[in-house]
Amino acid sequence: MTESGAASNFIREMVLADHATGKHGGRVVTRFPPEPNGHLHIGHAKAICLNFGLAQSVPGGVCHLRFDDTNPTTEDPEYVKSIQDDVKWLGFDWHDKLFYASDYFERLYEVALDLIRKRHAYVDSLTADEMRTYRGTLTEPGKNSPYRDRSVDENLDLFAKMRRGQFPDGTHVLRARIDMGSPNLNLRDPVLYRIRHAAHYRTGSAWCIYPSYDYAHPLSDVIEGITHSVCTLEFEDHRPLYDWMVAHAHTSRTPQQIEFARLNVAHAVMSKRKLLELVDRSLVAGWDDPRLPTIKGLRRRGYTPEAIRNFCEHIGVSKRDSVIEMQLLEHFIREDLNKRSNRVMAVLRPLKIVIENYPEDLTEEMEAVNNPEDPTAGARTVPFSRTLYIERDDFLESPPKQFFRLAPDREVRLRYGYIIKCVGVVKDSTGTVTELRCTYDPETRSGGPQAQRKVKATIHWVSAAHAVEAEVRLYNPLLTADLAAIPAGSDWTTYVNPQSLERVHGCRVEPGLRDTVPGVRYQFERIGYFCVDPDSIPGKPVFNRTVSLKDACAKTGTLAAK
Known part of the structure; x- marks a missing residue:
């Protein structure tokens, strides 16, 4: 724990050390990169606080808000606006650092062409089921696709036709040529592009091929000059692929991926x-x-x-x-x-009480403190009259020993008001208590001469004639x-x-x-x-x-x- 009571933050310590040593040229640039396919939850709040907080921890630090919008079938402008509203409501501002992965589609396509030319990527024509079979398992290595050794020219031609929309969905994909025998399944020639004839909420029908998250995300970090790419632990096995993408982007910018445990809250839906x-x-x-x-x-x-x-x-x-x-x-x-x-008084399950010796035509204004924790909050007045409502749970006709609230022949203090005594109980035909008859001691008003007379309980109330339903x-x-x-x-x-x-x-x-x-x-x-x-x-x-x-x-x- 730190002196402030906050739990230790190994990522913040890493970022501060990098800044102090001049790594990344002394820059600290983080990003919060949601996919606009749903509304944010408390787990995202942790990521927002972390990424924006890291940027705020050093002079000149910057945090981008970037929408990783590479899946046209699940994304919607409603989610984009909602996410921006939520980030601002949490107290953070990206200023002019608002970005979209979809703005980089042309640049990502050019990088893909470069990967093909350098034989780091190829167009594969296996079906989805065949790809799963060829991929292998955690204990068995994968097998090279029969299309893996297509020529550069054939790959370039097929990829260009994919972009022009000449093939149906699912007929081809672009894959990275890495290592089908790798123990890390993410490095077994991962998919970089899929054919998807679907309109994008920002680019319309300009594209019918869309980059995968594992391809677009690290390259977007490179394009934006991100220094510390913070993500949750499920991406730890993806880090070698992230680093491979960055290395093959041929850039001097080398963002560093750092993983942390996601937030899991008991009995809450976090998916x-x-x-x-x-x-x-x-x-x-x-x-x-x-x-x-x-x-x-x-x-x-x-x-x-x-x-x-x-x-x-x-x-x-x-x-x-x-x-x-x-x-x-x-x-x-x-x-x-x-x-x-x-503070205010409210009665959730009302039980009526009538104070028999209180004048029928009298209404008093009781002074009530608004917030004892805030001296500037002042006070308010609450109307008090002959007929009141109290919480039904604050009365028991036959109370156990440790029950100190209202009961027959027992006194309690009304909050900000008088001490009252229950002298009668009214029931309906089913035996349910419908009304209490009480008396009050006029000398015991709060602030009065006998206000300190001791009783064992204070209960809240509202005036029946003035209360709002x-x-x-x-x-x-x-x-x-x-x-x-x-x-x-x-x-x-x-x-x-x-x-x-x-x-x-x-x-x-x-x-x-x-x-x-x-x-x-x-x-x-x-x-x-x-x-x-x-x-x-x-x-x-x-x-x-x-x-x-x-x-x-x-x-x-x-x-x-x-």
């Missing part, structure tokens, strides 16, 4: 393919569903960019895969919201099991938690929340942190529970990965 399946099958409400670990979902749920950045800084980077418990992320959002969120959405883990624990071949979506969303209607909140703005965050006293949802309309607010008040990490002192 864009699986997230898309959830959305397409309407198992969630969309990419911004607050149950999802997408940046849009977390934002709608009420998470702040500061909390996400602090979380990413704390977990750091390592070379070992691990699973982070969701409670750790929740710790950081609680810590942040505790400092920035105003609201919907509250409570969220639980989306999955009932970790994806890694789900049996192979089974339908993982059957593990979607049917209790992951609970809509609570008929809640009551303070009158000041009647027309609150979507995105504003509050602490509902004694309940948790909540955010106003975009589904709210004037007079009918909807609140998403961001996180409860209980913090298991702080209680146990464990702020580490599992």
Whole structure:
């Protein structure tokens, strides 16, 4: 751990050392290179914070935002805009360093021609099944394709015809000529180009051959002058291929690939393919569903960019895969919201109480502190009247020994108000408690002469005549099991938690929340942190529970990965 409490970062140390020694001419140029085929999630947030943070760690450091848009069948301008919005919301700016791999298509094609001329690439006409057979296995070497020794002229002619669209999809590919006997399967003549008669969202129908990721990615790094190409561990076996591509690009620019462990969060879906399946099958409400670990979902749920950045800084980077418990992320959002969120009173499951000795026509204004953590937050007034709502869970007719809240013949303090005593219970025909009859001690108003009279519990409330009806959405883990624990071949979506969303209607909140703005965050006293949802309309607010008040990490002192 560093003095700031952040986990150690071996990549940052490497970058600082390279900068100090003048490697790469003293430059530090990183990039965040998403494929625009989906919306970003918390794992991408870690990569964003890492790459932009590395650039910010040295004077003159630069981080590019580059879209690796080489697959026309899955990419969409909607994703491009969404990714840019998410990066900016997290607090980072690429300034004028916005790039697209599709802008390099012509240059990538010219490099491919050079590889063919130097016999480092050839056009292969094996079918996809034949290629898999020829490739070999982890224990058996591959075999050379019968087309591997085509002449340079024949390869150039075939590749030119591929570009002109003279062949159907799948009839030919361009492959690198490396080593079919290599123990690293990625070096067994990998595919560089495929025929794909599909329009690209930026280049239209100008191309019908598209470069592979393993080809376009390292060459894009070279073109942009990237110094440190940071990626997740699954690309570690691809590093020899990355280095081969850079070496055969014949450039003085030699970006360095560095791998780190990706972020895995327990009971969270961290695969864009699986997230898309959830959305397409309407198992969630969309990419911004607050149950999802997408940046849009977390934002709608009420998470702040500061909390996400602090979380990413704390977990750091390592070379070992691990699973982070969701409670750790929740710790950081609680810590942040505790400092920035105003307190309000809300009753999720109302139980009416009538204070029998309180004047029927009287309404008092009780002064309430907005945020005790922020001296500048000031105070507000909350109306108090004869008829109130309290939480149903704050009353038990036959309480156990350790229950100190309201019960028959028992006193509690109303937050910012008086001490009351339950003197009667009203039930309906089913025996359900529908109303409590209470009395109050007028000398015990908060701030009054007997305000310090001791009782064992303080509960929150809202005035029935003034409260605003609201919907509250409570969220639980989306999955009932970790994806890694789900049996192979089974339908993982059957593990979607049917209790992951609970809509609570008929809640009551303070009158000041009647027309609150979507995105504003509050602490509902004694309940948790909540955010106003975009589904709210004037007079009918909807609140998403961001996180409860209980913090298991702080209680146990464990702020580490599992």
